[in-house]
């Protein structure tokens with residue numbers, strides 16, 4: 109099986125952040141991932157930042173996929189952005205609904221869900237882009253029920269997605285079951301696990317509460333017990349995530365997508381421990 113490995117960045121907000129990301133990218137490019145991806149801020153808040161970061165990576169000759177979200181946007185503005193990426197020669201895109209920033213006064217836009225965005229991309233650009241969509245092994249926080257969330261996932265794949273990347277998780281059984289149930293509904297695309305290295309407990313706990321990804325109780329308690337001891341958090345986090353990835357790969361996962369948080373160290377170390385290729 110040809111596995112796909114990818115690294116996710118967010119667009120830096122300052123010139124110092126941009127310089128740092130260049131250094132991080134150079135370290136990670138040495139691992140020859142299949143692609144880098146660059147997130148798109150809630151409600152389109154980083155539209156230009158995402159575009160500029162994507163173009164910089166693309167100009168370096170590295171494979172890159174912009175994230176694009178539809179909530180709060182018009183069809184015309186999405187089509188315009190797709191055309192800019194297309195004329196630049198970008199061939200892969202991560203298509204999301206996104207979330208409106210809290211307190212945003214703006215409307216919800218013309219497309220309500222990711223399946224409508226996937227349909228629009230296919231209608232406007234045919235097979236030009238390889239389209240990735242998001243999957244939630246522990247279910248999306250707004251899902252009305254697990255069964256409905258799964259059907260909604262399959263709906264956006266049927267709209268024309270080529271593969272999926274999951275929200276991060278630390279429970280390999282949740283991922284295995286999600287994939288099994290998706291297959292049972294006839295969904296054959298690769299579902300690549302999203303991997304969040306553990307380096308900062310407070311930040312991880314905040315993210316996890318917001319996105320509905322569960323940190324198992326024993327991991328949470330252990331991390332909390334380390335207090336400010338960053339070295340112990342790092343060592344334990346690497347251990348937990350290495351074992352998770354080993355299990356996922358042994359069980360046949362079609363690759364790994366690393367949420368790098370614009371840092372190289374943890375991802376490089378995981379790569380080394382997993383004995384990944386290149």
Ligand code: FAD
Pocket residue numbers: 146147148149150151175176177202203204205206207220221222223241242243248249250251252256257258260261263264273274275276302
């Ligand atoms: P959808 O697939 O549209 O699902 C959203 C909710 O609506 C789910 O509860 C689903 O069950 C329900 N639903 C879906 N379709 C329908 C329908 N047709 N009718 C009724 N209900 C429906 N956010 C960003 O802002 N920028 C990013 O760059 C970004 N990158 C991400 C990358 C990955 C790999 C992942 C996993 C998430 C990312 N997110 C990003 C977060 C994502 O935007 C949020 O989780 C968002 O709330 C849902 O996006 P979605 O594309 O999964 O939405």
